[in-house]
Amino acid sequence: MKDILLRIVIGGVAVSAFAMLGELLKPKSFAGLFGAAPAVSLATLVLTVMKEGKAYASLEARSMVLGAIAFVVYAAIISRLMIRRRMQILSATTLGLRIWFACAFGLWYGFLR
């Protein structure tokens, strides 16, 4: 219970700080950078190190590299779909999530399994 509360507080503060920064900055493409800020990762990695140790956190970060590559593919594809194909946000992001899963697990299968 204490762990969950700590996660909420650390994660919440980090996320709100990055979101506020993104809200204040212009132009939009620059503010968008903060949509991929490692706010939550920072908080969770601290907790992981405290609970499981550095080796475990390092292993998690190795998989996170692949997740982040999938994130880049996801964001690039859905921004293209919205601009070029004039796709609705909900449809684009739903399709994008499938792409993220396929890409992330494909990379994991190819490199880490």
Add this chain to the structure above:
Amino acid sequence: MVRICVSFLHRRCHHSIGGTGCERFGPEIGGLFRAFPAIIPATATLIKKREQQKKERAGYGGAERGRAAAAVDVAGAAMGGLGLVTFALVVWLRMREWKTATALVMGTLAWFLVALSVWQLREMFCRRMRAQRPNVLTHTLRPAADRKPVANRR
């Protein structure tokens, strides 16, 4: 403010997904979810709504503008994603050797530097492309007296 609250809630869900993934499937699968794009759908929807309302208040149909603004934000997130890859690389390679705080601070710095550099490169490229494109609007509106005389006109 609403955007911040919604992103807070979405990140909480993301946090839970990541946490549960790690506890259930171990660090290799759980780590993938540390970069799960949970916040993007929420922020894109909110940006679209806000831009659309702004345009509609000015008396225009703002659906197109709203979608374009959301798309630009997501394109920014793609560039930030490259920074996220760097963050994860720094933490993965340096976590064991460095102190936890140092590894995380250096990772965050790397994220910011890479994201900023990619964004600046893209801006430079776009500016150059815009400069090379002929400006059709100013050309057609330029008064006849200002135009250069054509040399071999008969």
